[in-house]
Amino acid sequence: MIEFDQVNKTFTQRSATGRGKTVQALHDISLSIDEAEIFGVVGESGSGKSTLLRLINALEAPSSGVVRVNGVDLAALRPAEKRLQRRRIGMIFQQFNLLANKTVAANVALPLSLHRGMPGTKSRGAAETKGRGAPRERALEMLDFVNMGAHAAKHPAQLSGGEKQRVAIARALVNEPDILLCDEPTSSLDSQHTDEVMATLLRVRQEMDTSIVVVSHELEVIRGACDRAAILESGRLTGVVDIAAPEARERFNSYSERARRYLEGGQE
């Protein structure tokens, strides 16, 4: 589904004096990610994990080597084709990247409005895309999926971090993408909200045939959700591991319950 074949990525950092300095972000990466898999990428900050993720939807181009998604070499695509390809790949971000001046429902409907009338995008059927109300209905459907249906008319500033990220997931999935890319999805969240977001991602995998790639420096998050994970260090792939199912975690209904249990010596 997603293949990296001897991928290198170098950046030229432009200093204030205009002199360029070359930094190698990824060294000779080869790996493949299967369909309907939740794949983790772990590493410290600066290890190249976000760069690796951004190669998958062609936000970055490899300096050498090939990245293939569904057998297609992304670097060979023309700009318009690249945009089409990106529309089949959902993405969520550490800072959620919701548009502040749009309502929750409008944020989720946004990808649909970009793609209407575009050839080659996965269509929801002619009848459905023709009706004017259709994108909104579809957005509300997705908001229900992430349990945010009651917040459709609010603006992002009125939501908590976890709620924002769930809205972002709804937006990323509204086009039924084949792949969902998650760039540090829980790193701005407290543990309660992290659990909510990760539970939502697990439901995505259960109920939709979406491959999910999660980049995170939080090992707990990767172990709790992923099937396999790649470990990056200074831009080099040091291994891909199968994740052993962690012991079932106790679920807590509130922060104070969890805090008490943890502070008294139990597992968080």
Added chain:
Amino acid sequence: MNEFGERLAQYREEIITSILETGAMLGWSLLAAVLIGLPVGTGMYLARRGGPKERGWLYAGLNGFVNVVRSVPFLLFVVALIPFTRWAVGTSFGTTAAAVPLSFVAIALYARWAEQTLVEVPQATVELADSLGASTWQLVTRFLYPEARSGLVLSLTTVTISMISYSTIMGVVGGGGVGDFAIRYGYQRYEYDIMYVTIAVIVVLVMLIQAFGTRLSMALDHRSR
């Protein structure tokens, strides 16, 4: 006071005419600001170094235009532009002719404001548009303008008020307007009371425009609520 009231009544028509002339000059120049200045500013934002569509030559061209228009002293600019004005609107005298140099200044001012307002939009918004496969047109119309709209309204308000100030000297090419009225009666005919009344009218006008712009901008801004 009675005598003043009488004179005011006597000038009533002239005052109304001059307000309409100012309105026409403002209307044309603001129309130019929005229809040309906003795209120019957007172009500078996109093409600037490190911008979403970096194009050095385009940025240099637009930036040069804006700098030149903004740096020539306005009175000289009006005079220097006369041949162009005559070519563009067929005359170099009157309210329509006055709208030409005013439009140039409005375009340059609003272009610079729009560029600066767009720079304030978080880089994450551009990244989101890219990840969703948005075209450049969609990036601008669906992402940047909606997120920057309150700032764009506020800066248009500022440009409007600047244009009132610029328009007051358009009497030199027969543009008329309230500024010209105030100078003719106040400075040239020593009717200071009429001039002060006119200045008060301009002050009230500016306050109303600013209040309207601020309110509209706040209504459009959901960033913190």
